[in-house]
Amino acid sequence: MRRWNGWGDDQFNLELPKEGQRFLDERVGSAVPLADVSLEQVCAQVPDSRLPPNPACIGAAEDRVRHARGQSLADWLAMRSGDFGVFPDGVAYPESSLDVQALLQYAEENDVALIPYGGGTSVAGHINPVDGDQPVLTVDMGRMNRLIDLDRESQIATFGAGTPGPLVESQLRALGYTLGHFPQSFELSTIGGWVASRSSGQQSLRYGRIEQLFAGGRIETLKGTLDIPTIPASSAGPDIREMILGSEGRIGLITEVKVRVTPLPAxxxxxxxxxxxxxxxxxxxxxxxxxxxxxxxxxxxxxxxxxxxxxxxxxxxxxxxxxxxxxxxxxxxxxxxxxxxxxxxxxxxxxxxxxxxxxxxxxxxxxxxxxxxxxxxxxRFTMPYLREALWKLGYAVDTLETATDWDNVDKLLNQIEENLRNQLNEKKELVHVFTHLSHFYTQGCSLYTTYVFRVADSYEETLARWQTLKTSTSGIIVNNRGTISHQHGVGKDHAPFLPVEKGELGMLAIGSLCQTFDPAGLMNPQTLVQK
Amino acid sequence: MRRWNGWGDDQFNLELPKEGQRFLDERVGSAVPLADVSLEQVCAQVPDSRLPPNPACIGAAEDRVRHARGQSLADWLAMRSGDFGVFPDGVAYPESSLDVQALLQYAEENDVALIPYGGGTSVAGHINPVDGDQPVLTVDMGRMNRLIDLDRESQIATFGAGTPGPLVESQLRALGYTLGHFPQSFELSTIGGWVASRSSGQQSLRYGRIEQLFAGGRIETLKGTLDIPTIPASSAGPDIREMILGSEGRIGLITEVKVRVTPLPAxxxxxxxxxxxxxxxxxxxxxxxxxxxxxxxxxxxxxxxxxxxxxxxxxxxxxxxxxxxxxxxxxxxxxxxxxxxxxxxxxxxxxxxxxxxxxxxxxxxxxxxxxxxxxxxxxRFTMPYLREALWKLGYAVDTLETATDWDNVDKLLNQIEENLRNQLNEKKELVHVFTHLSHFYTQGCSLYTTYVFRVADSYEETLARWQTLKTSTSGIIVNNRGTISHQHGVGKDHAPFLPVEKGELGMLAIGSLCQTFDPAGLMNPQTLVQK
The missing domain is CATH 3.30.70.3450 (Alpha-Beta Plaits)
Known part of the structure; x- marks a missing residue:
């Protein structure tokens, strides 16, 4: 079964070998783990739902706990400490575009905020509900998980937006095709989530980013249904696909995704x-x-x-x-x-x-x-399980990623690593930092930095340390020609840094797009754009 | 010198060999050419400029004639008949982003419409002024034609937006690089025009479309300067580059273009x-x-x-x-x-x-x-000269292009050709129609159809025949899964067909973007979006 408070399948455990433990002990010091709360303890805290009655919305505590957080380190600390803050008021599991339309109408009539939920693998706070007067409904797309159509001649497959990576590939492979999109989160993340957050997969050199794979589809919005036709390429004005890519639920809920597929390679x-x-x-x-x-x-x-x-x-x-x-x-x-x-x-x-x-x-x-x-x-997909293994030994691990032009790769890499390495000096804590480059373009590449530090003696202090590390490094990235995210998206965690990257007029463009489709501010509020 | 009433250099003439003449005679019938007016005759018609005084704006008749029309067949007929309809009220030749900023301020203060002009090669009416109360100023970017910077490590070149194809390549080649963007209009069209109209070059299989080459740049808007930083790839929300690509002057005037270049191939x-x-x-x-x-x-x-x-x-x-x-x-x-x-x-x-x-x-x-x-x-770049050769023999020639998915290529191609071939049956006129596929994607390809017909005995009737051919076929394209343009853009000619392709919500998105940057409707009005 899926872990309610961490990554992946709870039957799968990665053990850190002795040599690994010794290595971390040398680099960061020996550590003492923090105690975890139980699912029952968290469920007991969940307040009454504020949602107006709707049979399509489940108010059960466990559903709400399991949809309250993603997979950032802050989310992890919340799930382990039980200090969740806010829970969604309910969860809906639509099975069709019509179901989604009904939810949008319900949200509009009742001033309910909607959060689209794919695999819940966000590491940037995309799916976390925010505190406020609006009741919050999380829309779990997981039941829309089928291959709907395959056009072999045009090599286009149509999927329900909630189809997770393994179901994308197994349904295609049975017919001799592959999408070839393998983000680290592949095991849980969904095709709709990939589009909404502009993800990139490990074999992007061959298959391209999701931008290159996303050929069109259906998005349900408060203004109606947006159908994006599949056209191989066009000069007919700005590309609507590119407005949906990275829209993170602010424009609408993606229900159907058409993607460019490839026959299985020889x-x-x-x-x-x-x-x-x-x-x-x-x-x-x-x-x-x-x-x-x-x-x-x-x-x-x-x-x-x-x-x-x-x-x-x-x-x-x-x-x-x-x-x-x-x-x-x-x-x-x-x-x-x-x-x-x-x-x-x-x-x-x-x-x-x-x-x-x-x-x-x-x-x-x-x-x-x-x-x-x-x-x-x-x-290739087991790395996220390492966090569990390290956590049990008293270590917290997180990653930061960006992309920049070749002439700036070394400078930015050193700035990121140095900042992380020295950030806890005052606390006399060591941070073990390392980086790889993993998505390559003629113009530059992505930088993916991992950092490991010891948990403090309380959750509050551990979270504070993470915030220092994350916030200071994010500032360094956007002020030094890096993107705030090459593959994880913006969510709520990166939103404060987006204006540095996009500029005032870039934010004006994105903001006006959100405003046009969602004047009342019901669609995943405070994600992507902080308002 | 550049032809004022047709394509390219007036010293270059393509002759149709005897066999070619015989072939057309067989297919379409022998033809009688129409008489051309002279530049002097057209200049004499140009009305007084309505522009409030501004030393940066040239009101001379010849400048206004030379910037009144593009290269569509309708433009051609206007230039040959002298029936121009509307002329811009003046032409400005900015030399810097600051000059462009001053023009924007002048336009805003005086309710002047601005039309960006690159190489004037539009075949979709992008740069034609429209009739109305607003004075119209055409902004010729041709003096901003230098290679400003080359980053060899990141392979990024920065150009003034008015740099035409040959100057893009010669400045790069001197340093051992190429952009590799070769649209048919290469001889005259500019790098800023390529971005504004989402063009594609003959070697797009290797170098990509302009969307893949455009890395960032500077756009002067009525709301201020939009600087798009170069980042190899990003998941940080919708891509601002993609809003500028195909914006056709509605958001702002592109002044600087950063592109991804490649060392000259072995x-x-x-x-x-x-x-x-x-x-x-x-x-x-x-x-x-x-x-x-x-x-x-x-x-x-x-x-x-x-x-x-x-x-x-x-x-x-x-x-x-x-x-x-x-x-x-x-x-x-x-x-x-x-x-x-x-x-x-x-x-x-x-x-x-x-x-x-x-x-x-x-x-x-x-x-x-x-x-x-x-x-x-x-x-490869002499084909547009053929129109001149055919014109002198009494033939009009035009092209239509689209792109569609593989499963629809044959069906759409036949629909397009059949419609063109039969459209003048009632007039007992033959139309010679042929097609090539020229930009290929795993999902589909572009269709590029050429059609030749005899000029009628008047310009009015010739234009009417063209309108019948163009309008009916454009309708067939967008109603049968084709894009209204794969490489020529929307302009004013294709704007009526865009809503079929983009849908109501797609048009809402594009319209709101234009509205955000240009609430007063000064920026290339009626281009791209008909309002």
């Missing part, structure tokens, strides 16, 4: 290459993407992430052998690990692999074959 | 393949693009276009030999010509060529080498 494999230094590794990655080498996936860990991953992997014997070999080839301290994938016809994969190996050789790249790549592929 | 070549039938040819093209073969350019002429191109090429001896060879290989009547390009590293080009030849062989493709491809490349 070949796919993942590989690992090590580089003796960050400079060489980063330059090689930039050259690969600027050379338009047909890779499907590329990820470059900086030296600290490389070291951390090798330490946390367990298998000290095997890792020792690998490190000896790399050392002999010139990659010692400061070495960086690059993981890459090739997908397509056999010829395309062979050529891409050859091009990659040739180009990387110029930068001292040491190819280590498919073994570590296969390991990455096998574990 | 290799580039163009090739031609013939297919025995349309069905096989179209399927091969679809498979090539769905297979993600690294082509840079692809164009497929249907049987009538193939026949027409071979007839109009001249060189009957050489063409005769080619046709004999193709006939022996099984491609006779109904054969279709596919032109394709490969661009990139030598390995990429070699692989793409091999993949293409292998795949096409399955569909009866007959590869004829580089000769015809090189010819296409040499003449």
């Amino acid at each position: 070949h796919e494999s993942f590989h690992v290459m090590f580089f003796p230094s960050w400079d060489k590794a980063r330059t090689a990655c930039r050259k690969l993407v600027q050379n338009r080498t047909q890779l499907s996936m590329l990820r470059l860990s900086n030296a600290t992430e490389t070291e951390t991953q090798l330490a946390l992997a367990g298998h000290p014997g095997m890792i020792g052998l690998l490190e000896s070999y790399l050392g002999l080839r010139g990659a010692k301290d400061g070495k960086c690990m690059m993981t890459f994938g090739v997908t397509g016809s056999k010829r395309q994969c062979r050529n891409a692999l050859t091009e990659t190996r040739e180009l990387c050789r110029e930068f001292g790249g040491i190819y280590t074959g498919k073994k570590l790549g296969e390991k990455w592929a096998a574990k | 290799h580039e070549s163009f090739h031609v393949m013939f297919f025995p039938s349309w069905d096989k040819a179209r399927t091969a093209c679809r498979k090539l693009v769905q297979n993600r073969t690294q082509l840079s350019m692809l164009r497929l002429s249907n049987a009538t276009e193939t026949e027409t191109q071979l007839a109009l090429a001249g060189h009957p001896g050489m063409i005769g030999l080619l046709e004999s060879y193709l006939g022996l290989r099984g491609a006779k009547d109904g054969k279709c010509m596919m032109t394709f390009g490969v661009t990139g590293s030598k390995r990429q080009c070699r692989n793409a060529l091999t993949e293409t030849r292998e795949l096409c062989r399955e569909f009866g493709g007959i590869y004829t080498g580089k000769k015809l491809g090189e010819k296409w490349a040499a003449k």
Whole structure:
């Protein structure tokens, strides 16, 4: 069953190997975990629903608890401490666009705020209800989870917006197709959520971001139904798809999503290459993407992430052998690990692999074959479970991500890491920080930084530490040519930083769009735009 | 010097070979040209300017004549007959964003309508002034034509918005780079115009549409300056770039454009393949693009276009030999010509060529080498001059274009061609119609239809015939899953058809955006949105 207070399936537990524990103990210090509350304790706190009666709205405490929070570290601390703050007043589970239309009408007639809920995997506060006089109804799209149509000639599939990643892929694969969209949250997040928050998947180099995959669909708004037709490309004015992408529930509720799919590839494999230094590794990655080498996936860990991953992997014997070999080839301290994938016809994969190996050789790249790549592929969606394992040992872990142009990658990366590393100095607490680059464009790339720190002796103080880390770094990002989010969206947590990125007139444009479709402020209020 | 009443440089004339004349005579009948008016005659008609005095605004008749019309067939007929209707009241030639700001202030203070003018190549009435009480000032961006900055690491170039195609490429090529954006209008159209009208270039398979190339820039609006920062990709809400792309002057005047550039490729070549039938040819093209073969350019002429191109090429001896060879290989009547390009590293080009030849062989493709491809490349920007040559023989020529999903390509193509072919039946006039597919996506492609008919014995009747052809076909396009424009934009000519494509709520979104930035209706009124 799904964990009510953390990530994923409660039958799946990731254990941190002894070597990993020792490594964290060295880097951050030994830690004492905080105690968790039970689901029953939280349910007992849930206040009476303020919703006017509607048989489509469930007011049961457990439904409301399970829909109150996403997966940010602040959400995690709320779920573990029981200090939820606000609960939605009810949850609806529509099964059709008509059901959604009825909910919109109900909301309008009764001044009820609506929060669209896909997989509940937001790490930016998209689905958290806010305190106020309006009753709040969370609309869980999970029952609209079917493949509705597949046009094999045009390679377009139509899905119910609440279809989660595994159901997207299994329904397509049964017919010989794939969407190829694999965000870290794949196990739980939904196709409608991907569109609403402009997500990006691990194989974006081949399949593109959700912007490239989203071909059209249906959005139910307070002004009526917005049907976006599928057209391969158009110069007929601003693209309505692009207004829905990233709209985060402010314009309407996405009920149907049409996406561009691909026949299952003939070949796919993942590989690992090590580089003796960050400079060489980063330059090689930039050259690969600027050379338009047909890779499907590329990820470059900086030296600290490389070291951390090798330490946390367990298998000290095997890792020792690998490190000896790399050392002999010139990659010692400061070495960086690059993981890459090739997908397509056999010829395309062979050529891409050859091009990659040739180009990387110029930068001292040491190819280590498919073994570590296969390991990455096998574990690609299990990383979020690590938070549970670390939590039980007394560590809090969170991530921050952005994207910037190549000329600014190093500067911004150092600013982010340095700020996180030193932010708790006054508290005499260490923060372990590491980064990878994981989505590549000719113009720049994304930066994905993970940071680990010890929980304090109270939830309040732990939350305060996180807020310091998160807020100060978010400010650094937007003031230094980074986007406030490359793949997690804005939600409520990033909303204060959005105006720096978009500018006054950019916010005017977005605000007027929300206002046009939702003059009464019922649609996911305070998300994306702070008002 | 630039032709005042037609396309391009008046020193360049394309002659239609005898065989071409004979071909048209057979298909449409022999024709009698209409007489042209002179520039002096038109200048003499220009009324007094209604603009309040401003030294930045030139009221000279010739400037106003030269900025009154674009390049649609209706524009052509106006320029040749002298029946212009409306002239702008003046033309400004700003040299900086500050100049543009001053013009905006002047327009706001004096209720003056502003029309942004790039290369004046619109074929949809973007830059035509409309009749009304507001004085109209055309803002010619042509003096802002420099490469301002090149970031080699991030591969981003910054240009003045008025930079025309040849100056974009020559300034970049001097530094070893290319933008790779080659619309048919390349010789005259500008980088700002490409953004404002969402254009697409002949090598969009490699370089992408302008949407993929436009990285950010500066737009001067009545509400202030909108600076769009360059960020490789972002999930931070709706993308402001996408609101400017296709905004056609309704939001503001683009003054600076930042684009994603590429180092000059090591290799580039163009090739031609013939297919025995349309069905096989179209399927091969679809498979090539769905297979993600690294082509840079692809164009497929249907049987009538193939026949027409071979007839109009001249060189009957050489063409005769080619046709004999193709006939022996099984491609006779109904054969279709596919032109394709490969661009990139030598390995990429070699692989793409091999993949293409292998795949096409399955569909009866007959590869004829580089000769015809090189010819296409040499003449790629001269096609618009053909209108002048045909006009002198008494023929009017125009094009229509759209894009649709693969499952609808044939149906829509037949509807378009049939409608054009039969539209003048009552007048007992023949229309020669042919089509090519020229921008390919996994989901579908663009359809580009050319039609030739005889001019009538008056300009009025010729215009009326064109209106019948254009209006009826535009209606067919939007009512049958086509976009009203894949690459020419909306302007005033396509604006009546946009609501069918975008729907009521799509128009609400676009309209509210325009309204937000331009409540007084000064910015290119009646373009894009009819109000």
